[in-house]
Amino acid sequence: MKTQKKTYILALAPFLLLCILFEIIPVIYTVVRSFFPEGGDMGFTLDNYINIFTGKLYQQAIINSLMISILSSVIGLLVAFIGAKAVHENGGKLKQVFMSILNMVSNFSGVPLAFAYIIMFGNIGVMTMIGGNYGIEFLAEFPLYSVWGLLLIYVYFQIPLSTLLLIPAFDSIRKEWKEAVALLGGSKGTFWRKVGIPVLMPSILGTFSVLFANALAAYASAYALLMNNVSLLPIRLSEQFVGDIIQRPEFGSAIAVVMMVFMVLAITVQNKMTPKKGGRQ
Amino acid sequence: MAYIEFKNIDKFYGDNHVLKGINLEINKGDFVTLLGPSGCGKSTLLRCLAGLEQISGGQILLDGEDITNKDPKDRNIGMVFQQYSLFPNMTVEENLSFGLKLQKLDTSEINRRVKDAIDMVELKGKEKEYPANLSGGQQQRVALARGIVMQPKVLLLDEPLSAIDAKLRKSLQTSIRRIHKNLGLTSVFVTHDQDEAMVMSDVIHLFHDGKIEQSGRPVEVYTKPVTPFAAGFIGSYNILDAAAMKRMTNRDWQGGQVAIRPETFFLSKDQITTEDYCMEGTITDSVPRGNVLRYSVNVNDVEVYADVLFRSASIYDIGDKIHIGISDRNCVRL
Amino acid sequence: MNQEKKNKHVGAKLAIVIIIAYLLLPLVMTLIYSLFQEWVDIMPTGFTLGAYTELFSDPLFWKAVGRTVVISIIPILLCTVFVLLAMYVVVVYHPEWDRLIQILCTIPYAIQGVILPICVLSLYSSAPEPFGNRMFMLVATYMVVILPYVYQGIRNNLHGVGAPRLIEAAQMLGASKFYAFFRVVIPNIMGGVTVSVMLAMAIVFGDFVIINTLAGGHFMTAQMYLYDVMKKSGQRTCAVIIILFLVTLIISACAFFLQSRGKDRKDR
Numbered sequence: 001m002k003t004q005k006k007t008y009i010l011a012l013a014p015f016l017l018l019c020i021l022f023e024i025i026p027v028i029y030t031v032v033r034s035f036f037p038e039g040g041d042m043g044f045t046l047d048n049y050i051n052i053f054t055g056k057l058y059q060q061a062i063i064n065s066l067m068i069s070i071l072s073s074v075i076g077l078l079v080a081f082i083g084a085k086a087v088h089e090n091g092g093k094l095k096q097v098f099m100s101i102l103n104m105v106s107n108f109s110g111v112p113l114a115f116a117y118i119i120m121f122g123n124i125g126v127m128t129m130i131g132g133n134y135g136i137e138f139l140a141e142f143p144l145y146s147v148w149g150l151l152l153i154y155v156y157f158q159i160p161l162s163t164l165l166l167i168p169a170f171d172s173i174r175k176e177w178k179e180a181v182a183l184l185g186g187s188k189g190t191f192w193r194k195v196g197i198p199v200l201m202p203s204i205l206g207t208f209s210v211l212f213a214n215a216l217a218a219y220a221s222a223y224a225l226l227m228n229n230v231s232l233l234p235i236r237l238s239e240q241f242v243g244d245i246i247q248r249p250e251f252g253s254a255i256a257v258v259m260m261v262f263m264v265l266a267i268t269v270q271n272k273m274t275p276k277k278g279g280r281q
Numbered sequence: 282m283a284y285i286e287f288k289n290i291d292k293f294y295g296d297n298h299v300l301k302g303i304n305l306e307i308n309k310g311d312f313v314t315l316l317g318p319s320g321c322g323k324s325t326l327l328r329c330l331a332g333l334e335q336i337s338g339g340q341i342l343l344d345g346e347d348i349t350n351k352d353p354k355d356r357n358i359g360m361v362f363q364q365y366s367l368f369p370n371m372t373v374e375e376n377l378s379f380g381l382k383l384q385k386l387d388t389s390e391i392n393r394r395v396k397d398a399i400d401m402v403e404l405k406g407k408e409k410e411y412p413a414n415l416s417g418g419q420q421q422r423v424a425l426a427r428g429i430v431m432q433p434k435v436l437l438l439d440e441p442l443s444a445i446d447a448k449l450r451k452s453l454q455t456s457i458r459r460i461h462k463n464l465g466l467t468s469v470f471v472t473h474d475q476d477e478a479m480v481m482s483d484v485i486h487l488f489h490d491g492k493i494e495q496s497g498r499p500v501e502v503y504t505k506p507v508t509p510f511a512a513g514f515i516g517s518y519n520i521l522d523a524a525a526m527k528r529m530t531n532r533d534w535q536g537g538q539v540a541i542r543p544e545t546f547f548l549s550k551d552q553i554t555t556e557d558y559c560m561e562g563t564i565t566d567s568v569p570r571g572n573v574l575r576y577s578v579n580v581n582d583v584e585v586y587a588d589v590l591f592r593s594a595s596i597y598d599i600g601d602k603i604h605i606g607i608s609d610r611n612c613v614r615l
Numbered sequence: 616m617n618q619e620k621k622n623k624h625v626g627a628k629l630a631i632v633i634i635i636a637y638l639l640l641p642l643v644m645t646l647i648y649s650l651f652q653e654w655v656d657i658m659p660t661g662f663t664l665g666a667y668t669e670l671f672s673d674p675l676f677w678k679a680v681g682r683t684v685v686i687s688i689i690p691i692l693l694c695t696v697f698v699l700l701a702m703y704v705v706v707v708y709h710p711e712w713d714r715l716i717q718i719l720c721t722i723p724y725a726i727q728g729v730i731l732p733i734c735v736l737s738l739y740s741s742a743p744e745p746f747g748n749r750m751f752m753l754v755a756t757y758m759v760v761i762l763p764y765v766y767q768g769i770r771n772n773l774h775g776v777g778a779p780r781l782i783e784a785a786q787m788l789g790a791s792k793f794y795a796f797f798r799v800v801i802p803n804i805m806g807g808v809t810v811s812v813m814l815a816m817a818i819v820f821g822d823f824v825i826i827n828t829l830a831g832g833h834f835m836t837a838q839m840y841l842y843d844v845m846k847k848s849g850q851r852t853c854a855v856i857i858i859l860f861l862v863t864l865i866i867s868a869c870a871f872f873l874q875s876r877g878k879d880r881k882d883r
Contacts, residue, residue, distance in 0.1 A: 008703070008704055008707070008708055008793075009704065011700040011701065011703050011704050012700070012701050012704045014696075014697040014700060014701075015697040015698060015700060015701035015716070015719075016701075018694075018697055018755065018758055018759065018762075019719045019722075019759070019762075021746075021755070022735060022755040022756060022758070022759045023719065023722055023723065023726075023731075023759050023762075024722075025738065026731070026734035026735045026737070026738045026739075027722075027726060027734055029734070029737070029738045030733075030734045030737060030738075033737065079634060082630050082634075083630065083631060083634045085627075086626075086627035086628070086630040086631050087627075087631060089624070089627045090624060090627040090628060090631065094628060094631055097635075098631050098634075098635060101635050101638060101639065102638070103867060103871070104864060104867075105638045105639070105642065107817055107821060107860065107863045107864065107867065108641070108642060108860060109821065110821055110822075110823045110824075110838070111823050111838060111841055111842055111845070112645070112841065112856040112859065112860065113641065115645070115841075115845055115852055115853070115856060116641035116642070116644060116645045116856070117641060119644060119645065119648050119849060119853065120640075120641065120644050124655075126644065126648070126654050126655075129654075129655045129656065130656065130657060133655075133656060156638075156641065159634070159637075159638065160638065163634075213724065213725070213727060214727070214728075216728075217727045217728025217729060217730060218728055219728050219729040219823075219824040220823035220824050220827075223823075223824075223827070224823075224842065224845070234728060234729040234730075234824075237729055237730070237733055238729050238733060238828060241733050241736055241737060241828070242736070242827075242828055242831065249737050252733065252737070253737065256730050256733055256734060259730055260725060260726060260730060263724075263725040263726070263727075263730075264725055267724075267725065
């Protein structure tokens with residue numbers, strides 16, 4: 001029996017090869033390369049990282065990226081919480097319509113989304129024109145081509161994603177819990193403070209980490225709106241490898257590593273902060 | 282010679298020793314039950330016989346042939362699983378003919394065998410249904426038919442009735458017994474339900490902690506448990522040590538533990554003289570269980586259960602002083 | 616109490632309606648923009664389907680759509696087959712390896728967006744064939760990107776039909792493990808797997824960053840065509856957006872339809 005043929009192992013080969021060649025090695029290569037000096041020489045250096053954290057341009061990219069990711073995630077979560085709670089309380093037909101629309105617009109992102117905002121708030125956008133015609137300054141001078149404009153776009157694609165993730169979590173809140181709190185003399189507010197939100201907390205944190213990673217890595221909207229004229233990590237990363245300016249692969253690798261560290265941090269922090277569930281699960 | 286022989290079977294899961302040197306023989310045509318609590322190794326032994334698990338040591342013989350290293354598909358053993366495990370994308374008919382087609386039998390032969398099996402489990406008219414459209418009981422009948430349609434040397438049944446509600450279970454128990462008899466099958470049945478084991482089996486093997494605790498016909502196992510575990514698992518024996526027996530009977534008592542079935546006590550308002558040990562006690566609780574009343578009786582500060590047939594004459598209240606007797610042959614020395 | 620409950624419901628409904636309106640606004644604006652010649656005041660003027668007819672008569676557009684379809688389907692098919700083969704080993708022989716597969720299929724989350732294509736490009740851009748081939752890189756990168764979705768879909772469905780038990784039952788009826796997995800289990804999960812495959816399709820269909828990074832302007836997919844048109848005509852861009860959006864919608868609607876049909880069948 002011990003000498004049984006292990007040919008079945010071959011079935012694993014395609015999958016493992018794919019993961020090793022296009023997932024593991026590229027990542028490891030990038031990490032290793034980030035410690036090489038620029039210009040292709042051999043050796044070990046931390047210069048690339050030092051340059052990222054001391055260079056004004058790249059500091060700004062980190063700050064912008066973190067700010068836009070965190071803000072868009074928080075706003076997205078707030079709207080999602082309101083939406084999911086409303087659906088939870090209302091249910092029925094409206095819930096189905098809402099879910100369908102969320103699913104539908106979750107496909108509306110990247111270049112098309114950026115362009116939709118350009119025709120609304122861009123230099124000759126509809127809203128901008130109307131604002132100009134009727135003296136509504138807020139519309140006429142809407143700063144679309146800035147980090148704030150980007151934030152608006154990011155919030156848009158975060159909302160369907162976060163709501164779709166939170167609605168199932170609200171489904172896990174049982175009506176009996178509310179009744180139990182009411183029987184014990186608690187108000188609606190007490191319920192949400194003491195039971196509802198604690199129960200939802202793992203889902204909220206999990207959703208936040210998904211949103212954060214999603215925003216941090218987003219590239220298409222920003223590129224379509226501002227090309228390389230905005231200091232964001234994905235844009236700065238990409239321009240080290242493709243495009244017109246001088247390519248700096250070692251330095252770019254360091255940017256990629258910094259981004260990966262942020263991604264992993266978001267996931268780890270979420271895991272650490274999620275209370276371990278007792279009992280069966 | 283035995284039809285199925287387990288010789289010194291050992292099975293480990295990592296460091297966990299789940300079968301500890303099992304030796305077991307099963308005769309052709311018997312309905313054999315492996316009985317025991319969950320985790321005792323009974324299902325594992327069945328799965329080893331099926332070939333779904335590899336044994337760590339020992340040998341399994343079927344009809345004189347060593348099948349220890351054979352693949353399940355080559356053992357010619359049929360099996361019915363607890364969760365039915367029907368193929369959801371196939372109709373009843375297709376489920377039944379699946380194995381026959383793999384054997385490349387004639388279409389007419391396949392059709393004949395499928396029809397016979399469906400008749401036998403009384404599912405005529407359901408041939409074209411998908412499993413999802415059948416009730417749990419019907420699904421398990423299909424699974425049973427699928428097990429016998431292959432005309433296996435042995436039919437294995439791994440807790441096939443535990444997911445089925447109590448009423449249906451009785452009728453399925455009868456069906457399984459009948460089919461076993463009619464086809465002259467050799468069946469190995471696994472259950473944790475001692476009542477089910479009593480009703481169905483020719484022979485019971487009681488498992489405990491990876492070993493066989495006791496083997497025998499149902500009546501033997503029921504009336505003559507050989508260990509405290511067997512006494513505790515089969516029926517609801519009162520198990521008393523020598524000190525308790527001494528206090529209860531007020532006689533000298535030597536030896537180890539004693540098992541007394543609740544229904545062997547004799548209770549009466551009047552003085553008892555006919556039993557070997559006649560005592561007095563106080564009723565502390567009473568619970569109706571089917572057609573008997575189960576009393577808890579305090580006899581000289583020893584609490585015992587005593588079952589009495591449900592008749593108005595035998596109804597006592599809690600706190601009643603009663604006479605209680607037991608004959609010596611019903612005190613089973615373990 | 617009743618009044619309060621009613622108010623609550625009105626509040627909830629209002630919240631949902633506002634969110635829906637906010638989410639639909641850019642889409643509706645894009646649609647209107649694609650249908651009118653001019654829109655500089657509140658009401659647009661000059662209704663026309665010109666942008667669409669122009670688009671439909673542009674062979675470049677159709678080629679771009681065709682490329683997108685091909686570049687979506689190949690990685691998805693390959694990825695599904697790879698994961699199914701891997702899960703065959705996991706389910707039948709080594710359930711304990713599922714943890715490893717799961718980790719490998721989760722890593723793409725941490726290297727999503729621009730990171731993975733950059734890593735791949737940086738490693739293979741000057742590698743020998745076939746690795747240096749941009750198409751090869753593109754297909755492989757898409758496969759890694761959709762790995763989490765394909766894996767989740769396959770795993771959930773394997774779990775849902777109780778794959779190990781079906782395999783055992785088939786073995787007892789004389790089937791080999793291989794036959795049991797590929798002829799009994801797979802037909803039972805194909806419906807569910809199709810759903811996750813459709814979702815993966817929508818992801819690849821909407822991709823811009825990977826194609827832009829790995830192929831630049833050399834392989835014009837629908838998204839690249841869109842980016843190109845963007846610099847030329849606003850109205851036509853909107854028409855492209857609407858059409859691509861509709862295609863994505865049809866793909867996900869198919870997935871949704873399959874899913875609910877699957878549920879119905881289970882419920883019966």
